Amino acid sequence: MPGTDYAALAPDLLTRVGGAGNVRALSHCATRLRFALKDESKAATDAIKNTGGVVTVVQSGGQYQVVIGNDVPEVYAELMKLLPDLADDSDDDPASGRNLLDAFIALISGIFSPMLWTLAGTGLFKAFTAMFASFGWLSQTSDTYTVLYAASDAFMNFLPLVLAVTAARHFKANQFTSMAIAGALVYPSVVAMNDGAPHTFFGIPLVVMSYTSSVLPIIVAVWVQSYIERACMRLVPSSFRNFMTPWITVLIMVPLTLLTIGPATTLIADGIASSVQWLFATVPLIGGIVIGGFWQVFVMFGLHWGLVPIMTQEITTNGYSLIYGPIEAAVLAQAAATAAVMLRTRDKRTRELAGPASLSGFLAGVTEPAIYGVNLPRKLPFYFGIVGGAIGGALGALAGGRVGQAGIFPSLIGLPAYLLDTPNVALWLIGVILAVVISFTLTFFFGVRDEDTTGSAGPADDVExxxxxxxxxxxxxxxxxxxxxxxxxxxxxxxxxxxxxxxxxxxxxxxxxxxxxxxxxxxxxxxxxxxxxxxxxxxxxxxxxxxxxxxxxxxxxxxxxxxxxxxxxxxxxxxxxxxxxxxxxxxxxxxxxxxxxxxxxxxxxxxxxxxxxxxxxxxxxxxxxxxxxxxxxxxxxxxxxxxxxxxxxxxxxxx
Incomplete structure (x- = not known):
């Protein structure tokens, strides 16, 4: 937020979440600090909500989430200066005390959050590069195109290497050993084995698959790696431990992954991606309404993280993701509702918040400030955004809305990714426009009552x-x-x-x-x-x-x-x-x-x-x-x- 002193905000937040000793892990996504606290009851939630620079607090998915907005990386950087030993804290199991859904959401969030912006940026880069080539502005046979395409596609192509690092941090494994395992999966000679011919490892048949851009195989492999490393640390003599542990781990994990983990997880992932494709191909109306209408609800509770690997796997398996199709309408509908609040309200503080929040939603696809700061407190704008998103999402799904690059943030800037891959672009655009018009109109005429909020924290916000x-x-x-x-x-x-x-x-x-x-x-x-x-x-x-x-x-x-x-x-x-x-x-x-x-x-x-x-x-x-x-x-x-x-x-x- 403009004018916020992040160096001063960070120690204030750390104190109010219960101090450094109460923080088990810390990560961030597009707009939120995601604390894993040892005891959430020690956090002064009401005080944090009323802290300048903080939009709100969300406790969901086993995480204590402090919504900051687009400037969350700055706050995160300042906090990490105060938590230099955080990465070495291995006393607690991150999933302890959580149900399976919470543990899964925390797992995916922890692994994908650190690289999300790079995935989004390179995905958008690739979309523009492909669009320029399709319009004839850039020759696909030119060296310029080759360099630009490599720059935009490398991150996704070698995604297992990136996931190896973030998964290793999450499972507290050696990240360089994890990269060695991932490197073997995408090694050129191993990739070349995916030629349809039979291959074996010491006489054991290899089910060769392509692991470029894959998600699940390396995550499961690193999880298993973490147990092997802990066993080595106990069993290998200390004088040999430093080099023997990675040697033994790589020796075991690369064949194990190629023989069992890789094929099994790839088949599961491909099955999930195919099921999603079947749903959107068979009953697109239902898929569009659910994703378009409830995407922002999923975001509120952190449940959208459970869909991130599915969308990525869709692209790996099918070359495109259909789940992405209705999301653009959902995001822009909430941004439009916020814009209507800004234009209609007489409350100065609400206008000052709604303007940047709406712009952030339209241009970058980041809607947390709009939802938590404007729409949700007033209720009706949020509901109208859901209505607009559901209608627009239904049309988007019927149009076969899709993107071919992972990490795209549904927004006006991300439009080229949709325009490039969607079969019926006209119908998809009509759905997006309808979502914006419906949510804006309903909010402007029926959703803004200044008595709904005074711009100050009322009693309901100040009690545990x-x-x-x-x-x-x-x-x-x-x-x-x-x-x-x-x-x-x-x-x-x-x-x-x-x-x-x-x-x-x-x-x-x-x-x-x-x-x-x-x-x-x-x-x-x-x-x-x-x-x-x-x-x-x-x-x-x-x-x-x-x-x-x-x-x-x-x-x-x-x-x-x-x-x-x-x-x-x-x-x-x-x-x-x-x-x-x-x-x-x-x-x-x-x-x-x-x-x-x-x-x-x-x-x-x-x-x-x-x-x-x-x-x-x-x-x-x-x-x-x-x-x-x-x-x-x-x-x-x-x-x-x-x-x-x-x-x-x-x-x-x-x-």
Missing amino acids: GAQTAGGADNQTQSTGPEPATAPDGDEGDGKTAGRPGAPADISVVSPIAGRVIDLQEVPDPVFSSGVMGEGAGIVPADGTVVAPITGDVVVATDTGHAFGIKSDDDVEILVHVGIDTVTMKGDGFTAAVVKGQRVQAGDVLVHVDLERIKAAGYSPITVLLVTNAASYTAVTSTRTGQDVQAGQDALVISR
């Missing part, structure tokens, strides 16, 4: 695991303390104290009896820094927590430790009982309200066993915050250093 608390038997409101007295002596209800001739101040009452302390004294940097809002801390004297303002409960955690209330004046209040009490999982908390319930200032929110909190080793200090304090002139604590009763005034919000 916000879910509905309690059950049907908890929906009766309790009678709380007497209404609050406004600062000027007028009786109030936790709302507005009128002042003739000036905007009325807003009074917020204390949610609990105790001693008021300055927010900076709260023993949690997420609160004391003010990053989540302005307010005060209260050292509680009893365990009855009441509503500090009249309004609607927009957050009620299932653990009962935190509540968010939005008043009729659009004040957003967070009441957080105790520090790190989310880990108590509701033990000692008895909620009296549920999400969506209307409360008056003084109504009981939750009964808390303070002694149980202390016995569990946590601080019972309760935090009272105005989370959208930036919308007001000032938030002032009226009783810092004093005792207060629940229901007495505690904060004054100046308009």
